[in-house]
Amino acid sequence: MGASAFTQRAHDALADPNLKTAIDRTTGTAETKRAAAVGAFPEFQAARARGAAIKDHVIANLDHYLVEFERNAQAAGAHVHWARDKAEAAEIVTRICKDADAKLVTRAKSMLGEEIGLPHALDDAGIERVETDLAEHIIQLAHERPSHIIWPAMHRTREDVATLFFKDHHPPPDADDPASMVASARRILREKFMSADVGISGANFLIADTGATCTVTNEGNAELSTTPPRVHIVTAGIEKLVPSTDHAMALLRLLVRSATGGEVTQYTTFHSGPKRPGDADGPEEMHIVLVDNGRSRMVGDEFRQMLRCIRCGACMNHCVVYRQIGGHAYGGTYPGPMGAVLTPVLDGLAQSRDLPHACTMNGRCEEVCPVQIPLKTLLKAWRVRSWDSQQEVGPLRMGLGLWGFAARRPRLYHFGTRLALPVMRLFGKGGWIRRMPFAGGWTDTRDLPKPAARSFMSQHANHGNEGPK
Amino acid sequence: MTKPRVGLFVTCLVDAMRPQIGWATLRLLERAGCNVEVPRAQTCCGQPAGNSGDKRGAEKLARQVIEAFEGYDYLVGPSGSCVGQIRSYPTLFSDQGWRSRAEGLSRKSFEILGFLNDVMGWKPEGVRLDATATYHDSCSGLRELGVQEQPRALLEGVEGLQMRPLDGANVCCGFGGTFCVKYPEISTAIVSEKAANIVDTGADLLLAGDLGCLMNMAGRLHREGAATRCFHTAEVLAGMADGPAIGEEG
Numbered sequence: 235m236g237a238s239a240f241t242q243r244a245h246d247a248l249a250d251p252n253l254k255t256a257i258d259r260t261t262g263t264a265e266t267k268r269a270a271a272v273g274a275f276p277e278f279q280a281a282r283a284r285g286a287a288i289k290d291h292v293i294a295n296l297d298h299y300l301v302e303f304e305r306n307a308q309a310a311g312a313h314v315h316w317a318r319d320k321a322e323a324a325e326i327v328t329r330i331c332k333d334a335d336a337k338l339v340t341r342a343k344s345m346l347g348e349e350i351g352l353p354h355a356l357d358d359a360g361i362e363r364v365e366t367d368l369a370e371h372i373i374q375l376a377h378e379r380p381s382h383i384i385w386p387a388m389h390r391t392r393e394d395v396a397t398l399f400f401k402d403h404h405p406p407p408d409a410d411d412p413a414s415m416v417a418s419a420r421r422i423l424r425e426k427f428m429s430a431d432v433g434i435s436g437a438n439f440l441i442a443d444t445g446a447t448c449t450v451t452n453e454g455n456a457e458l459s460t461t462p463p464r465v466h467i468v469t470a471g472i473e474k475l476v477p478s479t480d481h482a483m484a485l486l487r488l489l490v491r492s493a494t495g496g497e498v499t500q501y502t503t504f505h506s507g508p509k510r511p512g513d514a515d516g517p518e519e520m521h522i523v524l525v526d527n528g529r530s531r532m533v534g535d536e537f538r539q540m541l542r543c544i545r546c547g548a549c550m551n552h553c554v555v556y557r558q559i560g561g562h563a564y565g566g567t568y569p570g571p572m573g574a575v576l577t578p579v580l581d582g583l584a585q586s587r588d589l590p591h592a593c594t595m596n597g598r599c600e601e602v603c604p605v606q607i608p609l610k611t612l613l614k615a616w617r618v619r620s621w622d623s624q625q626e627v628g629p630l631r632m633g634l635g636l637w638g639f640a641a642r643r644p645r646l647y648h649f650g651t652r653l654a655l656p657v658m659r660l661f662g663k664g665g666w667i668r669r670m671p672f673a674g675g676w677t678d679t680r681d682l683p684k685p686a687a688r689s690f691m692s693q694h695a696n697h698g699n700e701g702p703k
Numbered sequence: 704m705t706k707p708r709v710g711l712f713v714t715c716l717v718d719a720m721r722p723q724i725g726w727a728t729l730r731l732l733e734r735a736g737c738n739v740e741v742p743r744a745q746t747c748c749g750q751p752a753g754n755s756g757d758k759r760g761a762e763k764l765a766r767q768v769i770e771a772f773e774g775y776d777y778l779v780g781p782s783g784s785c786v787g788q789i790r791s792y793p794t795l796f797s798d799q800g801w802r803s804r805a806e807g808l809s810r811k812s813f814e815i816l817g818f819l820n821d822v823m824g825w826k827p828e829g830v831r832l833d834a835t836a837t838y839h840d841s842c843s844g845l846r847e848l849g850v851q852e853q854p855r856a857l858l859e860g861v862e863g864l865q866m867r868p869l870d871g872a873n874v875c876c877g878f879g880g881t882f883c884v885k886y887p888e889i890s891t892a893i894v895s896e897k898a899a900n901i902v903d904t905g906a907d908l909l910l911a912g913d914l915g916c917l918m919n920m921a922g923r924l925h926r927e928g929a930a931t932r933c934f935h936t937a938e939v940l941a942g943m944a945d946g947p948a949i950g951e952e953g
């Protein structure tokens with residue numbers, strides 16, 4: 235097997251000791267805090283079940299709630315746009331910006347924006363883009379993509395950030411003082427907040443019965459990037475719908491505890507239409523771009539439950555693979571277990587067939603998922619599709635084919651084991667095999683215990699339940 | 704009360720790599736008051752195929768296991784991972800007849816430690832092992848079958864054995880079946896972290912309930928030169944941990 239692009243990226247990630255430190259710092263803290271928050275919330279399991287049920291209900295009645303949301307959002311004065319795929323979504327947003335004659339656009343962190351390639355689309359359209367989330371600001375300076383859906387710059391250590399700021403901030407902040415670095419970013423970003431023409435944000439919830447969008451952040455940047463500009467654009471996946479504010483609150487409790495271990499986010503904002511006569515502030519125009527990009531197809535296939543995802547990041551924080559290789563190695567917009575399910579939907583399985591396979595199936599992700607998404611089952615479903623569409627490599631298919639052939643013929647199998655074990659033992663020295671042909675995947679880094687001289691079944695055939703003396 | 708008839712599912716890994724775990728399981732079942740039989744028509748539970756996406760291959764092996772074991776009161780095996788696969792057989796079949804047979808077997812399939820504790824209410828008596836040990840929760844047993852307190856409760860009954868807590872005991876060791884050879888670099892990074900935690904406990908022994916994970920951890924520990932000795936929990940409970948550990952010459 236040649237190294238795939240994924241294995242190559244994973245290799246590079248593993249070779250970077252700073253990355254591991256950064257990942258452990260962020261995900262380790264998140265894990266501890268989540269455990270404490272969940273421990274202090276005795277109804278957590280019931281809340282998970284309710285969260286899953288709310289999402290399932292919406293997914294089963296998506297058309298109904300989409301229509302209701304559109305009606306109410308329009309009644310509040312917002313323009314609602316529909317985008318079938320990411321190209322269409324990015325196109326709609328850039329067109330709105332151009333129509334508004336926008337020179338400067340502020341963007342609040344949104345993974346959907348990343349999914350539809352918005353940063354690039356804006357850059358290509360020659361519109362100055364300012365990322366208002368501190369982490370996104372760092373990503374922008376480094377010309378990177380987010381490596382985590384909650385902490386996009388978590389792969390960057392403080393020292394990295396100091397270097398970036400030193401180059402781009404004038405005057406440069408004190409690299410040894412985090413407070414000075416944050417203050418510097420705040421100063422630079424504030425200037426932009428106030429002079430932006432358009433503010434673009436995502437949404438955590440789309441509330442059908444009021445037509446409002448709801449955004450939660452910890453920095454308050456979403457408010458600043460969406461209120462002062464003349465035009466506010468919200469981009470959101472259609473799975474973000476909830477029937478009412480109550481339902482949004484039920485999910486919010488799960489989201490915050492699972493993401494950061496807090497009880498509530500610092501800022502929870504509802505946007506309902508543009509500025510009305512008599513409002514102190516607010517945009518003159520509000521646009522909501524509802525993005526499908528593969529979602530309506532998921533409603534009808536085996537990945538339907540993935541639409542429950544509220545993007546809390548708990549699955550990646552608890553994933554042994556993510557914690558070794560970080561987010562960029564996954565190669566898609568979304569990393570970790572949820573990304574391994576979603577990326578094949580968004581980018582195609584041929585591009586990403588490694589992702590559902592690079593998983594030990596240990597199940598910790600689905601154990602922590604606040605909306606009970608059976609991630610393991612969904613990853614397995616991709617493996618089945620990959621197998622059925624002949625994307626698994628020849629040697630593996632052949633090996634498994636041979637194994638299956640023998641395993642379905644117990645006599646042949648037991649006879650074969652009897653012959654194979656002594657051969658394998660020839661490679662052993664003491665009790666261990668340090669090297670064996672075709673076993674490099676194991677023996678390059680691990681010793682292999684030497685197998686038994688005689689199999690259990692063969693011993694049992696001779697001695698019965700008494701066993702050998 | 705009549706003795707339950709138990710079909711011992713040896714698992715392909717135990718069969719070839721460490722038959723002693725099979726014998727330990729058999730002894731424990733007998734001591735707990737079961738009539739144990741070892742059906743000849745068993746090989747593998749089909750997990751390698753199932754985990755590789757070869758659903759039909761997995762289904763064929765599932766039929767074989769169902770046919771060989773559905774006549775027993777229980778199927779018991781020394782692996783949470785294989786028993787987890789057997790419990791999931793119903794999802795492989797669309798045919799109603801096979802599906803209900805699969806459900807029947809699924810309901811009566813148990814991993815040995817959970818079975819001894821929960822079904823048979825058995826406790827070790829007169830088992831002695833003077834050593835310190837730490838315990839790793841294998842993922843399938845832990846999350847698919849809820850095996851967590853049972854092995855700890857059973858080990859508490861072993862005289863002379865001192866248990867030491869393992870940091871991240873419920874975190875995967877990086878084995879993952881074919882994962883460990885498909886993505887050896889990632890797997891190695893994971894198991895190295897696990898090995899460091901194990902060494903940090905300072906325990907003489909590492910115990911777990913799945914031979915796949917044990918071979919992975921033992922193999923890494925040994926390559927790193929650690930002195931930790933590795934046994935399946937069933938071997939300890941059956942009083943068979945006085946001999947060679949995994950990878951030691953008998």
Ligand code: SF4
Nearest residue numbers: 543544546547549603
């Ligand atoms: S899959 Fe579950 S745990 Fe992962 S981000 Fe989505 S909601 Fe959170």
